[in-house]
Amino acid sequence: MNALKQHYLYKCKPVETVKMKQSINKTLLKALLAVAISIGVSAPASAESDPKLWPVMKEAFFAKREMKEVDFIKIDAPKRAESGAQVPVTYTIDNAAANGVKIVKLYSFVDANPIPVTATYHLTDAVGDFNLSTRIRFEMDAFVRLVGEDANGNLYLASREIRAAGGCGGMVENDESAIRAAAGKIKLNVEQPVKFGMPTTATFNIKHIMRTGLQRDLVSQGYVPAFYINKTEFKYNGKPVMTVDVGVGTAEDPYFKFNFVPKEAGTLEVTATDNEGKMFTHHIDVKG
Numbered sequence: 001m002n003a004l005k006q007h008y009l010y011k012c013k014p015v016e017t018v019k020m021k022q023s024i025n026k027t028l029l030k031a032l033l034a035v036a037i038s039i040g041v042s043a044p045a046s047a048e049s050d051p052k053l054w055p056v057m058k059e060a061f062f063a064k065r066e067m068k069e070v071d072f073i074k075i076d077a078p079k080r081a082e083s084g085a086q087v088p089v090t091y092t093i094d095n096a097a098a099n100g101v102k103i104v105k106l107y108s109f110v111d112a113n114p115i116p117v118t119a120t121y122h123l124t125d126a127v128g129d130f131n132l133s134t135r136i137r138f139e140m141d142a143f144v145r146l147v148g149e150d151a152n153g154n155l156y157l158a159s160r161e162i163r164a165a166g167g168c169g170g171m172v173e174n175d176e177s178a179i180r181a182a183a184g185k186i187k188l189n190v191e192q193p194v195k196f197g198m199p200t201t202a203t204f205n206i207k208h209i210m211r212t213g214l215q216r217d218l219v220s221q222g223y224v225p226a227f228y229i230n231k232t233e234f235k236y237n238g239k240p241v242m243t244v245d246v247g248v249g250t251a252e253d254p255y256f257k258f259n260f261v262p263k264e265a266g267t268l269e270v271t272a273t274d275n276e277g278k279m280f281t282h283h284i285d286v287k288g
Helices: 003-011 014-015 026-038 055-062 176-182
Strands: 065-067 074-077 087-093 103-110 115-123 133-138 144-151 156-160 186-190 200-206 229-238 240-246 253-260 264-276 279-286
Touching: 003 065, 055 103, 055 144, 074 144, 074 176, 087 103, 115 133, 115 144, 186 264, 186 279, 200 229, 200 264, 229 253
Parallel strands: 065 156
Antiparallel strands: 074 087, 087 133, 103 115, 103 144, 115 240, 133 253, 144 156, 186 200, 200 253, 229 240, 229 264, 264 279
């Protein structure tokens, strides 16, 4: 069993212990970072996607819970990405095709990444038919796995293979003061015209370096501490729309383009936090 499989099977057991009542929390993510560093993850720059990784990872994160493969959860992405650091993906849930299954939580994995969870999406009725575009990281060729969970704890799986590499580790040379000054600057937009009661597209982008904790400093050769956005919470007129537990597998300058259904004029607001406890907010008024 290779080091990455040992990492999944033995080091991710705390998720099984809490039975996934919450998505990967800050403490566990720190542990995953420490494990990935300690085992010296050094996957080749490019390799064939390994379907054998998923059964091991599935056991590590979800224990023996049953999981059904479905086609109402979809992943749209290029077969080969230009950069492993910025891989565009779109996730959708077709409620009509789901035949009554209502997904309330969606886990996104890249199964060959040293830290496989890219994000966990907590959904509400306000998103309607879930449709979200984002950008994620790939350390090597891998499968994106989406695991949907309904309110009863039933699990549903969708997968897609993507060829990409080099997005998680490597050397970095950054201007720390400039990075800190720019971190947290938010752009939030709602596509016009807005028709109340109908799906409306919102675009969120936050400036942030999203350091994984696996990158090395070009000068010292030491690991650069993790520094990343770990949560974004969207509300409309004070009511939850979607909360995203963001992982370091999300690409630099996190980007979410998603649909929501405003029933009346109001305010879309977002609150983002990082792993150092800083909070960033922004809002936009929505008019018909």
